Amino acid sequence: MTKTRRNLILNCASLVVLFGILWLFQEYGTEYQIRILNNIAVFITLAVSYNLVNGICGQLHLGPNAFITIGAYTSALLTMSPTEKQMSFIIKPLIWPLSVIQVPFWISLIMAGTVATVFAFFISFPVFRVRGDYLAIVTLGFGEVVRVLCNALQSVTNGPLGLKGLKPYTNLWWSWSIAIFTIIVIQRLINSSWGRAMKAIRENEIAAQAMGVDPFKHLMMAFLISAFFSGVAGGLLAHLITTISPTLFTFFLTFNLLIIIVVGGLGSTTGAVIGATLFAWGGEALRVVESPMDIGPIHIPGIPGMRMVLFSVILMVVIIFARRGITGRNEFSWDWLLGKLSFGSR
Amino acid sequence: MATLGSALFEARNLTMKFGGLVAVNNFSLRLEGGELMGLIGPNGAGKTTIFNMITGNLVPTSGNVIWQGEDITGLPPHKITAKGIARTFQNIRLFADMTVLENVMVSFHYKIKASFWHAMLGLNKYRREEERIRERSINLLREVGLAHLAGEKAGALAYGQQRRLEIARALATSPKLLLLDEPAAGMNPQETMELADFVRKIRDSFNLTIFLIEHDMKFVMGLCEWIKVLDYGNTIAEGTPEEIQNNPEVIKAYLGEPKYATG
Numbered sequence: 001m002t003k004t005r006r007n008l009i010l011n012c013a014s015l016v017v018l019f020g021i022l023w024l025f026q027e028y029g030t031e032y033q034i035r036i037l038n039n040i041a042v043f044i045t046l047a048v049s050y051n052l053v054n055g056i057c058g059q060l061h062l063g064p065n066a067f068i069t070i071g072a073y074t075s076a077l078l079t080m081s082p083t084e085k086q087m088s089f090i091i092k093p094l095i096w097p098l099s100v101i102q103v104p105f106w107i108s109l110i111m112a113g114t115v116a117t118v119f120a121f122f123i124s125f126p127v128f129r130v131r132g133d134y135l136a137i138v139t140l141g142f143g144e145v146v147r148v149l150c151n152a153l154q155s156v157t158n159g160p161l162g163l164k165g166l167k168p169y170t171n172l173w174w175s176w177s178i179a180i181f182t183i184i185v186i187q188r189l190i191n192s193s194w195g196r197a198m199k200a201i202r203e204n205e206i207a208a209q210a211m212g213v214d215p216f217k218h219l220m221m222a223f224l225i226s227a228f229f230s231g232v233a234g235g236l237l238a239h240l241i242t243t244i245s246p247t248l249f250t251f252f253l254t255f256n257l258l259i260i261i262v263v264g265g266l267g268s269t270t271g272a273v274i275g276a277t278l279f280a281w282g283g284e285a286l287r288v289v290e291s292p293m294d295i296g297p298i299h300i301p302g303i304p305g306m307r308m309v310l311f312s313v314i315l316m317v318v319i320i321f322a323r324r325g326i327t328g329r330n331e332f333s334w335d336w337l338l339g340k341l342s343f344g345s346r
Numbered sequence: 347m348a349t350l351g352s353a354l355f356e357a358r359n360l361t362m363k364f365g366g367l368v369a370v371n372n373f374s375l376r377l378e379g380g381e382l383m384g385l386i387g388p389n390g391a392g393k394t395t396i397f398n399m400i401t402g403n404l405v406p407t408s409g410n411v412i413w414q415g416e417d418i419t420g421l422p423p424h425k426i427t428a429k430g431i432a433r434t435f436q437n438i439r440l441f442a443d444m445t446v447l448e449n450v451m452v453s454f455h456y457k458i459k460a461s462f463w464h465a466m467l468g469l470n471k472y473r474r475e476e477e478r479i480r481e482r483s484i485n486l487l488r489e490v491g492l493a494h495l496a497g498e499k500a501g502a503l504a505y506g507q508q509r510r511l512e513i514a515r516a517l518a519t520s521p522k523l524l525l526l527d528e529p530a531a532g533m534n535p536q537e538t539m540e541l542a543d544f545v546r547k548i549r550d551s552f553n554l555t556i557f558l559i560e561h562d563m564k565f566v567m568g569l570c571e572w573i574k575v576l577d578y579g580n581t582i583a584e585g586t587p588e589e590i591q592n593n594p595e596v597i598k599a600y601l602g603e604p605k606y607a608t609g
Contacts, residue, residue, distance in 0.1 A: 192472075193455050194462055203440075203442055206435075210424075213456060221462070
């Protein structure tokens with residue numbers, strides 16, 4: 001059996017196992033557990049696509065929240081029924097043709113990604129004229145512009161009132177299928193000749209250009225693909241939370257994503273997946289420390305916000321002891337895992 | 347404009363000003379093809395600036411760069427590379443966190459014929475091409491004696507090996523003109539001698555024209571057939587190694603006026 005064949009079989013087997021576990025949760029799990037699993041999947045999608053620009057291309061892009069917002073609004077506006085829209089838009093009516101369109105969820109997700117990509121296309125011209133800190137500021141500014149526009153364009157976004165009462169279409173199947181699709185697409189890209197060119201730009205842009213790589217073209221490519229998946233994830237989030245408003249996807253979300261990919265391992269998809277899982281699940285698991293506790297004779301009353309303190313401490317410890325994140329730039333491979341296992345059994 | 351002539355490469359009156367400073371003044375060069383041309387001069391004479399103007403990293407204040415009869419002045423670097431001019435860097439600029447093999451493979455990327463969608467769908471057209479790129483990269487590494495290090499991170503190589511890898515990477519873009527910016531910098535005499543043989547060898551086996559900057563006089567004098575000397579941006583002399591060695595202007599530029607030197 002060749003290695004590629006073996007890996008294919010192992011990949012398929014682990015997918016079956018994963019979806020089996022998801023099915024068990026769907027059948028027997030609590031709503032709370034299902035919610036966390038959905039969150040994990042959405043954050044995996046976001047982190048893996050964000051990592052393409054920050055980790056692989058090495059550009060400090062601080063505006064994924066803009067594309068998530070655009071995706072969330074696009075998808076929400078497309079799945080709401082015309083009557084719902086008429087009832088929600090009480091300040092200013094929704095502009096035609098958005099007011100009459102209603103499409104199935106999956107089409108709305110594709111549109112969410114597409115619209116986010118179109119915005120990314122236009123913004124990429126100013127963004128990739130600059131590098132480093134300046135690029136970070138331009139993308140950060142774009143995130144703010146989108147937030148302000150969501151407040152101001154009342155005839156499209158319903159302004160500060162936001163959109164309420166969306167159908168909770170996002171379930172485990174949607175969120176995890178999209179997460180896995182994202183991982184496959186991004187990994188394919190990273191391991192292709194195009195991905196190599198992107199890494200070359202990260203390592204040394206002047207040299208990459210001297211070797212015939214067009215930096216603008218490749219950075220834009222990564223940016224657009226990243227925006228597409230951010231937009232789709234935004235659509236998933238909208239139908240998971242069922243209420244969206246301009247204050248929902250602020251810079252804080254970008255900041256969380258940045259933490260996820262840095263702690264996971266900047267430039268590693270495996271790292272992004274681990275980081276997203278730890279973040280979405282760990283944040284909830286740490287709620288224990290906020291409940292009242294008795295340690296021997298000492299009684300500790302529940303301190304709200306304690307988990308964020310502990311979370312910060314964990315982050316610092318990870319960065320101190322693993323400066324390049326949990327995985328560094330390494331990726332998971334079956335060779336590595338089987339190697340570890342056979343070493344353990346010896 | 348007059349006819350552009352039949353030379354492989356021509357630099358016409360290249361001038362580069364940074365504010366009030368004239369870094370390079372009226373530099374001209376004509377290469378017919380197959381030469382081994384050297385460019386020397388004291389520190390800060392403007393040698394690397396000339397390279398940067400040729401490769402598009404800097405746009406000259408005035409003057410033209412002509413490549414096979416076509417004016418390529420001000421084209422971006424990646425387009426100039428695609429035309430057939432490759433370079434190495436004075437301060438090594440490898441893709442340090444990528445493997446030696448990947449470093450070379452990047453140079454084949456701009457010529458790839460399969461589309462991005464072929465790659466994403468894993469179609470045969472892309473796979474075959476990727477395989478061919480890998481093979482050719484390994485062959486090239488064998489040529490420069492780095493094949494056994496193909497899987498190592500480029501940043502982990504020894505200094506001399508890194509210099510060779512830079513040349514291999516430049517060769518992978520299939521250039522007709524190769525610009526080497528201080529290839530012997532930091533090498534010991536033994537390595538420098540090997541490098542001279544190596545440069546001569548690749549000139550012949552890849553049919554190259556080579557234009558190089560170097561400080562090591564022994565290296566330049568032994569290797570180059572024609573040398574240009576630059577001082578404060580001006581071309582002060584040119585000729586065969588023997589002529590340059592005995593040129594009073596050159597001696598003055600390097601050692602200063604005799605009256606001060608003996609003072």
